[in-house]
Amino acid sequence: MSKPAVKTAVFFLSVLACTFLLSYAWEHGWEAKISRLLDLPYDEDFEDAERWRFIITIIAFSALSLVVPTAAMHFLFVRLAVSHTQLLSSRETAVSMAFTDALTGLPNRRSLTGELEAIAEKQPSPEKVHALILIDLDRFKSVNDVFGHGIGDLLLKQVGKRLVSIDVPGIVVCRLGGDEFACTVRDQYLTAVEELGQQIEHIITTPFTIAGREHSVGASIGIACMPSHGHTAEELMRRADIALYQAKKSDGSNVQIFDPEHERIEMQKYQLGEALKHALVADNIIPYFQPIVDLSTGNTVGFEALARWVDGSRVISPSIFIPLAEELALINDLSVAIFEKACHAAATWPSHIGVSVNLSPRLLRKTGLALKIQSILLASGIAPTRLTIEITENMRLEDMPLASETLRVLRQIGVKLALDDFGTGFASIHHLKELRFDSLKLDRSYVAELGCDAENDAIVRSTLSLARAMQMDVVSEGIEDVRQLDWLNLEGGRFGQGYLFSKPMPSSEVHTYLNRVNPKIAV
Incomplete structure (x- = not known):
């Protein structure tokens, strides 16, 4: 080169x-x-x-x-x-x-995270706080369902405009998605933050005029403050969420400031929920059986299967874990497990002794339940006529055609139906007529006052009279003393259950109990 x-x-x-x-x-x-x-x-x-x-x-x-x-x-x-x-x-x-949120033009959740991180870098002045306010619209879904998403979107835009118009120095308004909004403020007295929460509730609950029609929504508001409720964006968001959850549940104020006690309760609930999942897998949710007694003879005619959680040496009350199972969508699995165990236990009893099992409203809405129940009856070997399915009075049958049809199919094969907790919920004569219940279970709150309250006694007499007229039995729940037993015998209350006769017992004790109280007919 x-x-x-x-x-x-x-x-x-x-x-x-x-x-x-x-x-x-x-x-x-x-x-x-x-x-x-x-x-x-x-x-x-x-x-x-x-x-x-x-x-x-x-x-x-x-x-x-x-x-x-x-x-x-x-x-x-x-x-x-x-x-x-x-x-x-x-x-x-x-x-x-x-x-940016595409609908309202407000900062979005990602932007809120950045704002919270910026807030966390600087401590507020003495005696003041930085605050995160979470807002969830109540009844917004109804507006969407009835008037369409177009009206719903316009309402969300108006909510955003009202929030932006709040005259508080440095306020940042965000839309998190759906019907959720958030506001942040810096360096404010706690009383001012509380007043801001009330102001937000007021401006949102004031009716909106859209396309010539007024629309009203509510607001649940949760507030968390820095530094008292956390020092990071994540802590502040999590604790404002807990406060918002409490606001949704509250029967009083819809504006809630984070309370550490609520966090402790939520943590306990989470831990209990995880333990409940493991208990279902480990088969630790079992039926206990409480006798149903013919009050005039003292003979046991059946047992109600009641779910119990056996955790080592302790038995956990259903009042604790049943609501949790419903909240965690575990109630269907739990109900089926109890039903199956109860039927197999009943197969070992005398043939005239029945078994009653409570099924949750959610399970009754499940497709194929009637076939599932029939297959369990067939596998256990008990006659359908020995089974009574109890449904709570709070279940609105007119809103659940599938549940109603399931119960009708089961009744056609001989399964009996009982309306549980009668007198506490939404039951009507229409329900009793349409589903042809075989029995009513009088709630324990009425039984407790028998002979002590004239109005209560009149209600129970009317219930007994109604049941006789409709050819239904009445099972009185929660009988605990002889006074209640004598009153029911005098007024013609035929069946009952309660601690006067026996506490719920495990399956292994049923035969011993029957040999003691029904010696001539027990096997």
Whole structure:
């Protein structure tokens, strides 16, 4: 190779090397420093891949500038500038969309996280707090369902506008999604934060006029403050969520400030829920059986199966775990497990002794339940006529055609139906007529007052009379003393159960009990 060619090659490579070093230094250090020094805008969010793409582009243009005419290079540089401008514009749009709610134009959940992190970096003034206020609209779903999502969207926009109009220095309003909003405030007295919560509730519960029609929604509001309720964005968000949950459950104020006791209760509930899941898998939820007695003879005619959670040496009350099972959607599995165990236990009893099992409203809405029950009866070997299914009076049968049809099918094969907790819920004569219940179970709250309250006695007499007229039996729950027993015998209450006769017992004790109280007929 000739000396001129070598010199040209060395020059060419030197230019490219210098270009690389300068562009690399610019992208990975100089740009940020010089921009800050000159107070120029600087985007720190470029990824390494984008920076290397820029470096390679600069090197390519440097190489081309050595061999391409000046006019052509000018054209290429103009195109590069346009392309770069478009890239920056696209990035700005993408960033804006990532941090902004598309419907309301408010900052979104991601933006709220950034705001909370910024708040956490600076402590409030003495005796003041930073606060996060979470807002959940009540009855918004009804507006959506009845009037459509278009009206619902307009309502959400109006909610956003009202929240933004609140005159509090430094307030930041965000939409988290759905019907959830949030506000943050800095350096406020706690009393001012509480007043702000009440103000938010008021402006949201004031009716909205949309398309010439008034629409009303409610608001549940949870508040957590920094530093008393947490020092990080995550802690503040979690504890505001707990306060919001309490506001939704509250029968009083819809504005709740975080209480550490609520967090302790929620943690206990979570731990109990996990233990309940394991108990179901381990088969530790079992039926205990309480006798149902013919009050006139004292003979046991059946048993009610009551779910019990046996945890080592202790038995956990159903009043604790049944509501939790419903909340965690475990109630169906639990109900089926108790039903199956109860039927298999009843198969070992005398053939005239029946078994009553309570089925949850949620399970009764499940497709194929009637066939499932028939298969369990067949597998256990007990006659359908020995089975009584109890349903709670609080279940609205008119809202659940599938449940009603399931109960009708079961009745056709001989299964008896009982209406549990009669007198405490929504039962009506229509229910009794349509489903043709075989018995009513008089709630223990009425039995407890027998002979002590004239109005209570009149209600029970009327119930007994109604049942006789409709050819139904009445089983009185919670009989605990002879006074109640004598009153029921005198007024014609035929059946009952309660601690006067026996506490619920495990399956292993049923035969011993029957041998003691029904010695002539027990096996």
